Amino acid sequence: xxxxxxxxxxxxxxMHQINPHVVAVYPITPQTVAMERFADYVADGDxxxxxxxxxxxxxAMSCCIGASLAGARVxxxxxxxxxxxxxxxxxxxxxxxxxxxxxxxxxxxSAPINIHCDHSDAMGARDSSWIQLHxxxxxxxxxxxxxxIRIAEHENVRLPVMTNMDGFTLSHATERLTVLxxxxxxxxxxxxxxLYPLLDVENPVTYGPLDLYDYYFxxxxxxxxxxxxxxxxxxxVGEEYGSLSGRPYTKIVPFMMDDADIAVIVxxxxxxxxxxxxxxxxxxxxxxGMIKIRMFRPFPVEELKKSLKGVKAxxxxxxxxxxGAFGGPVFSEIRSVMQKEDTDIINYIYGLGGRxxxxxxxxxAITETAQIAKTGKVKTxxxxxxxx
Amino acid sequence: xxxxxxxxxxxxxLIVDAGNSVLYKTGDWRSEKPIRDTEKCTDCLQCWIVCPDxxxxxxxxxxxxxxxxxxxxxxxCANVCPFDAIEMESEGEA
Numbered sequence: 001x002x003x004x005x006x007x008x009x010x011x012x013x014x015m016h017q018i019n020p021h022v023v024a025v026y027p028i029t030p031q032t033v034a035m036e037r038f039a040d041y042v043a044d045g046d047x048x049x050x051x052x053x054x055x056x057x058x059x060a061m062s063c064c065i066g067a068s069l070a071g072a073r074v075x076x077x078x079x080x081x082x083x084x085x086x087x088x089x090x091x092x093x094x095x096x097x098x099x100x101x102x103x104x105x106x107x108x109x110s111a112p113i114n115i116h117c118d119h120s121d122a123m124g125a126r127d128s129s130w131i132q133l134h135x136x137x138x139x140x141x142x143x144x145x146x147x148x149i150r151i152a153e154h155e156n157v158r159l160p161v162m163t164n165m166d167g168f169t170l171s172h173a174t175e176r177l178t179v180l181x182x183x184x185x186x187x188x189x190x191x192x193x194x195l196y197p198l199l200d201v202e203n204p205v206t207y208g209p210l211d212l213y214d215y216y217f218x219x220x221x222x223x224x225x226x227x228x229x230x231x232x233x234x235x236x237v238g239e240e241y242g243s244l245s246g247r248p249y250t251k252i253v254p255f256m257m258d259d260a261d262i263a264v265i266v267x268x269x270x271x272x273x274x275x276x277x278x279x280x281x282x283x284x285x286x287x288x289g290m291i292k293i294r295m296f297r298p299f300p301v302e303e304l305k306k307s308l309k310g311v312k313a314x315x316x317x318x319x320x321x322x323x324g325a326f327g328g329p330v331f332s333e334i335r336s337v338m339q340k341e342d343t344d345i346i347n348y349i350y351g352l353g354g355r356x357x358x359x360x361x362x363x364x365a366i367t368e369t370a371q372i373a374k375t376g377k378v379k380t381x382x383x384x385x386x387x388x
Numbered sequence: 389x390x391x392x393x394x395x396x397x398x399x400x401x402l403i404v405d406a407g408n409s410v411l412y413k414t415g416d417w418r419s420e421k422p423i424r425d426t427e428k429c430t431d432c433l434q435c436w437i438v439c440p441d442x443x444x445x446x447x448x449x450x451x452x453x454x455x456x457x458x459x460x461x462x463x464x465c466a467n468v469c470p471f472d473a474i475e476m477e478s479e480g481e482a
């Protein structure tokens with residue numbers, strides 16, 4: 001079935017089809033509308049969900065953790081400062097292996113106050129042991145949310161999943177998307193199996209005990225293992241979702257990379273603009289390709305290594321900065337991936353606070369990168385695209 | 389207690405066996421050890437009342453021993469004793 005939905009409406013639609021046991025939320029722009037829509041489904045009796053209106057995002061995530069440990073399938077949604085306020089408990093969710101699925105409408109962090117898109121919020125949470133998927137458009141955002149349930153709850157993973165989509169660019173844009181039938185979604189996600197639920201009074205368990213130098217390290221090592229096992233699950237779930245919907249999903253999406261001399265690396269909605277720019281530059285004779293990263297955590301090291309092999313120069317687009325570091329977060333990752341290669345890698349920080357990124361700006365950056373590929377001379381490794 | 393590797397533990401420090409604190413011999417923490425003088429002791433049981441670790445073992449109204457597996461050496465027993473029947477001795481010397 002085809003529907004015209006805003007990103008927010010699509011999130012609520014996916015959540016109502018999933019029909020989670022518990023949703024705990026606190027409103028924040030630009031995801032408030034998603035939760036308003038979901039609250040409508042609750043009020044209309046279309047879902048069985050216990051909807052908890054928490055008094056902050058810290059409380060919302062804490063409610064989610066409690067409900068998850070009690071034995072429920074749990075979802076929530078946030079953005080920006082809301083995600084930042086959850087920071088402490090994001091780690092508690094991941095460390096207690098709560099398979100919570102949270103949609104994040106990526107938005108800049110204050111100050112100065114700004115409600116528009118960048119990736120500062122998600123990148124701030126990149127080390128919290130949450131799996132991160134990024135969507136290019138509303139269709140992908142909808143599809144990611146449904147797959148995230150299966151990924152989070154898989155016995156080899158059992159980690160929370162953050163499905164990211166660009167605030168306003170996607171949350172408030174109405175796009176046509178193809179949705180599954182409710183029954184198809186229910187069959188795909190299956191019943192929730194609670195492992196060691198607190199409400200199983202016949203088998204009492206203790207969560208979150210004091211864990212000092214004698215065992216904390218072992219429990220962190222287990223999270224590393226879960227992250228290492230996650231990619232296979234993400235690929236299998238993506239394939240299965242593909243045979244159900246006709247839209248298969250992988251870790252990265254290379255485009256025109258087979259004979260490319262230079263590569264553009266991008267996350268989120270900018271991938272759409274970058275694809276058009278890459279096509280235009282191909283017509284001008286520049287051998288450029290691009291890679292959209294869908295799975296940012298765990299980071300798809302081997303796939304990127306393979307896809308970037310033999311490329312002469314790489315331009316990495318970061319929609320957030322890591323102040324004082326050598327470039328943005330995606331740039332750092334790509335440089336680590338390419339540590340053994342003699343490839344020039346440059347960084348373009350762009351779009352902070354929702355600053356538009358235009359096709360001609362990406363084309364200009366491609367032209368500069370092509371020049372580096374030709375001459376081997378790099379003027380500045382970290383560049384700011386679209387700042388005055 | 390043998391310490392387990394990461395492949396053998398349940399995740400997140402999850403505890404599924406109730407009443408397991410008995411496995412953790414907190415007596416290891418002690419730096420001072422209470423020594424009871426049985427001649428001065430009148431079995432008034434003030435120490436038994438205040439001991440936070442239930443390390444004063446009593447049978448038929450009489451103290452039988454101090455359980456050094458769990459006594460952390462806090463010294464509250466020596467402090468409360470009205471007959472100065474409990475002395476704290478450094479673990480190095482005791």
